[in-house]
Amino acid sequence: MLGSPPESVSLRDCPVLALFGFLLIAGVLTLWYFLHFRPAATGRLRPTLLITLGLILFVMHVRALAFERVQVNGSSMAPTLSEGQAFWVRKTGVLDLGFPFSFRIGLRPWKPETGQIIVYRYPTGNGCIHPLWIKRVVATGGDSYRFANGTLFVNGKAELYSADSHTFNPPKTYPYPENYQPPLPTIPDAVRALGVEAQYAAMNGLPVSGTVPRLSVLVLGDNRSHSRDSRTIGFIPESFILGYVPAR
Numbered sequence: 001m002l003g004s005p006p007e008s009v010s011l012r013d014c015p016v017l018a019l020f021g022f023l024l025i026a027g028v029l030t031l032w033y034f035l036h037f038r039p040a041a042t043g044r045l046r047p048t049l050l051i052t053l054g055l056i057l058f059v060m061h062v063r064a065l066a067f068e069r070v071q072v073n074g075s076s077m078a079p080t081l082s083e084g085q086a087f088w089v090r091k092t093g094v095l096d097l098g099f100p101f102s103f104r105i106g107l108r109p110w111k112p113e114t115g116q117i118i119v120y121r122y123p124t125g126n127g128c129i130h131p132l133w134i135k136r137v138v139a140t141g142g143d144s145y146r147f148a149n150g151t152l153f154v155n156g157k158a159e160l161y162s163a164d165s166h167t168f169n170p171p172k173t174y175p176y177p178e179n180y181q182p183p184l185p186t187i188p189d190a191v192r193a194l195g196v197e198a199q200y201a202a203m204n205g206l207p208v209s210g211t212v213p214r215l216s217v218l219v220l221g222d223n224r225s226h227s228r229d230s231r232t233i234g235f236i237p238e239s240f241i242l243g244y245v246p247a248r
Helices: 015-037 047-063 196-206
Strands: 008-009 067-071 086-091 093-096 103-106 117-120 129-140 142-150 150-154 209-211 216-220 241-244
Touching: 008 241, 117 216, 129 150
Parallel strands: none
Antiparallel strands: 008 129, 067 086, 086 241, 093 103, 117 129, 117 241, 129 216, 142 150, 142 209
């Protein structure tokens, strides 16, 4: 409830956690067996076990599908979001499971909008824990963009946000931040599926001008000179978005 650092855990990359996951599934199935087929064995504990199991399932589903509280780690979204600040993220309503089976189930339609602050995952090599990224959507699929004279133009108009999109006055914006970091060494399959332009941007950085591929977004940090965003890793597939900050 207080918020946690934006990270996601990949069970497939961690044998120990994967084993724990299988044991947890086995434990739940065992509990279900005793509750439904051998109620006498659980005795007076049966109501308590049912309530506990129900609460666990409810909390897990709310976190996966509705809301989650995360904490900012870094200064890339300053001054809008500061280091250590916790905030609520509304989930996109998509159940994205990678363990023990990999599949996605969309429970309600949602499309990203320009100006929204989103939380998304972007695979960054091997390991159990992958950081989540917090950035602002500046253009969506089909939008044209262009960097010129320190200004980002989207569909021919200078970047501008209203109060409904978390009021933010864009600073000078250049194709590459001052503390430039090279693109990631590997390209996720979801990015490859976006097309040649997305693959080029992921390998070489975002071109000075172009069009955002369909089913993807272009994101930037509000602290434009200290943010690793689409300028260095390219376009973000919509399937990578986990949630967004509701309008204030």
